Structures are given as C-alpha cells and as structure tokens.
Amino acid sequence: MCESTAYILKNGREELVLESVDVIENNNDGQVKLTSMFGEQKTIKARVKEFSLVDHKIILEST
Template sequence: MCEANAYMVKNDEEILLMESVDLVEPEPDGTFRLVGIFGDQMTVKGKLKRMNLVDHRILFEA
C-alpha cells in the first residue's frame, strides 16, 4: 500500500491527524485537504513540514 499517516507536530510531539491518507491537496486558502482511502476527508491548517513516503508519514506543523 502507498498511503501514509498524517501527523501534526506540536512541541516536538507528533499527534495523529488521519490514518491511510491517499491524497494531500493544497487549497487556495493555504490549508491542505486530506483524503483517506475510504473517502474520509479533513482540512489541515498548517505548514507541510516533511513527507517521508518510505516510512508512510506526512508531517505538518502549526
């Protein structure tokens, strides 16, 4: 599988936002839309810090 888990980094702690993310799409307002493999969606306000697709991790920071 190619999906990844998305996390928000706050105070050096990683907080899980969504599992099995299939799509990360930047929105015009500066947020990111995350879509999971089952169609679930959420919007993340923050900066994309790192994507490590080998480890299946997407990191955002506030």
C-alpha cells in the same frame, strides 16, 4: 499499498491527524486537505513540512 499516516507537530510532538491518507492538497489559503483511502476528509490549517514515502509518514505543521 502506499497510504501514509498524517501527523501534526505540536510542541515538538507528533499528533495523529488521519490514517491511510491517499491524497494531499495544499490550498492557497494555508490549509491542507487530506483524503483517506476510505473517503474520509480532513482540512486543517497547516502545511506539509516533510513527507517520507519510505516511512509512510506525513508531517504537518500549523500555519
């Protein structure tokens, strides 16, 4: 399974946003929509800074 965990950088620390993320969509309005394998969705004002498939880790930063 390839689901990853999304974190957002706040003051240099990683805060959990959503686990088991399956789909990441970058909207043109500076928002990122995350969808988990359980269908849970979160849209936050951020952009994907880094994504490591090896570590199963998505790092977001506020826009």
